[in-house]
Amino acid sequence: MKSIGTLVVLAMLAGCAGVPGLAAPPDWIGNPPGPDASNSYFTGVGTSKGGDRAEAEEIARADLIDGIMRYLGVKVTAETTAVARASVDSYQTDVRQQLTQEGAGRIAGLTVKDRYVEKGKAGVTVYLLARYVTADLEREKRRLEELFREQQEAVAGPEREGAELEHAGRLYEAALKYLEAAVAASKSNIDNAAIKFERAMNEARATLERITLLKLNDNLRTAAGTAFPEPFRAKAAAGAKVSDPGVPEAALVVSWADWRTGKRQVASTRLKTGADGVAAFVHPVPEFVGADTVIVAIDVAPYLEGFGKLTKDQQGMVDGLEDVAARKRVTFSLESFSGAREIETAIAVAALDAAGTPVAGQDFSGGVLKALNAAKFKVKALAMDPAAVSGSADAELVAAASKKAGAATRRIIYGSARVESVEADSGMYVAKVSGSVKVADARTGEVLLTVSRTRSAVASSAAAASSGALAKLGEDIGQEIANRLR
Numbered sequence: 001m002k003s004i005g006t007l008v009v010l011a012m013l014a015g016c017a018g019v020p021g022l023a024a025p026p027d028w029i030g031n032p033p034g035p036d037a038s039n040s041y042f043t044g045v046g047t048s049k050g051g052d053r054a055e056a057e058e059i060a061r062a063d064l065i066d067g068i069m070r071y072l073g074v075k076v077t078a079e080t081t082a083v084a085r086a087s088v089d090s091y092q093t094d095v096r097q098q099l100t101q102e103g104a105g106r107i108a109g110l111t112v113k114d115r116y117v118e119k120g121k122a123g124v125t126v127y128l129l130a131r132y133v134t135a136d137l138e139r140e141k142r143r144l145e146e147l148f149r150e151q152q153e154a155v156a157g158p159e160r161e162g163a164e165l166e167h168a169g170r171l172y173e174a175a176l177k178y179l180e181a182a183v184a185a186s187k188s189n190i191d192n193a194a195i196k197f198e199r200a201m202n203e204a205r206a207t208l209e210r211i212t213l214l215k216l217n218d219n220l221r222t223a224a225g226t227a228f229p230e231p232f233r234a235k236a237a238a239g240a241k242v243s244d245p246g247v248p249e250a251a252l253v254v255s256w257a258d259w260r261t262g263k264r265q266v267a268s269t270r271l272k273t274g275a276d277g278v279a280a281f282v283h284p285v286p287e288f289v290g291a292d293t294v295i296v297a298i299d300v301a302p303y304l305e306g307f308g309k310l311t312k313d314q315q316g317m318v319d320g321l322e323d324v325a326a327r328k329r330v331t332f333s334l335e336s337f338s339g340a341r342e343i344e345t346a347i348a349v350a351a352l353d354a355a356g357t358p359v360a361g362q363d364f365s366g367g368v369l370k371a372l373n374a375a376k377f378k379v380k381a382l383a384m385d386p387a388a389v390s391g392s393a394d395a396e397l398v399a400a401a402s403k404k405a406g407a408a409t410r411r412i413i414y415g416s417a418r419v420e421s422v423e424a425d426s427g428m429y430v431a432k433v434s435g436s437v438k439v440a441d442a443r444t445g446e447v448l449l450t451v452s453r454t455r456s457a458v459a460s461s462a463a464a465a466s467s468g469a470l471a472k473l474g475e476d477i478g479q480e481i482a483n484r485l486r
Contacts, residue, residue, distance in 0.1 A: 246277015
């Protein structure tokens with residue numbers, strides 16, 4: 001039998017382990033200490049029915065950690081984001097390491113102050129008392145509270161702001177806030193992220209649907225080289241009528257035809273509606289002649305970026321919102337006409353065959369007249385000797401044509417076309433023609449414009465092929481004169 005002295009030594013070696021009948025449990029087990037001026041205290045208890053002290057101590061640590069987390073007010077739920085969960089998990093791991101390896105330095109201000117082990121018939125029970133510097137504890141509490149608040153606000157904040165903006169009639173800004181909430185939900189990884197995403201997207205779509213884009217003017221006309229008399233004006237309205245309240249700060253994209261390179265290209269710019277929901281687009285001075293359009297549409301494209309990985313259904317919601325925005329547009333009509341069409345003009349042109357002999361008929365001159373008449377030019381044809389038209393010097397021809405046309409005529413269109421070749425091809429005939437025509441001031445003889453073109457045509461006979469090619473050549477040259485002459 002072991003002596004009393006031996007049992008006391010064993011109890012001391014056990015690190016305050018309780019041996020029945022020899023040591024009373026410390027007071028803090030039944031009466032946990034409250035906070036003092038500098039520290040807060042936490043207790044934990046764990047029992048191993050199999051008598052495994054290590055197991056009992058691990059259970060006690062878990063109980064102690066639960067007490068700390070309850071104090072911190074941390075509650076991980078289905079709403080908790082992945083970032084917040086990871087931070088909580090990391091903190092709990094650090095606490096466990098600190099409680100397991102005293103002095104580990106993982107958590108500032110946290111130490112195990114006392115430990116008591118009780119053995120009995122029910123197994124082994126371990127009691128732990130931890131001391132936590134209150135200032136460090138409160139700092140950790142504020143950090144976790146802020147983290148949870150930030151993660152929730154990433155979705156809830158924009159959605160709440162969207163509702164406030166919508167109530168104030170600022171529908172476009174509201175739609176953008178709902179989109180912001182949807183983007184945050186797509187990245188949050190919370191359990192109900194899909195529900196929040198769908199709700200925010202539905203709110204964005206419903207709000208955008210309430211906006212109507214309306215024209216406040218249309219069918220603007222001006223002479224080429226001259227500014228339009230007023231801007232193209234559109235209103236974003238919270239309704240279907242111009243009298244409905246305007247939607248401010250709505251981003252619009254404006255598209256129009258740019259002819260500065262000589263070819264039609266699409267140019268665009270972005271505008272925002274003012275406090276009254278109205279936006280005005282000042283069209284660049286047109287350098288072309290003809291009819292065209294200006295398209296103004298609500299722009300959400302820049303805000304449909306930044307989403308996290310989307311499911312097929314979620315991408316469908318994004319595409320659907322884009323379709324709604326695409327329908328929110330208006331098309332303005334415009335016309336740029338040549339100022340030259342108001343000036344009385346005469347035409348003296350001729351057509352020659354490959355040998356230089358005048359070609360009978362008015363195919364070439366008729367084509368030029370057709371294009372200019374379509375452009376509403378004040379134009380008339382002069383009956384002049386084809387040989388004189390094709391063989392005279394410019395000054396001589398302009399003077400003769402001006403005299404024949406009369407004092408009211410201020411411009412002369414003159415020149416000639418030639419049939420370069422007519423070739424048979426598989427039972428058909430291909431005619432190739434070329435022509436050069438000038439426009440001159442009838443009084444000074446100054447050449448204002450020169451147009452040179454080629455054309456070809458296919459027909460069942462050589463005469464028909466030549467006739468068709470000359471007519472088309474005349475139309476091409478006439479159209480270019482109408483487009484370029486100022």
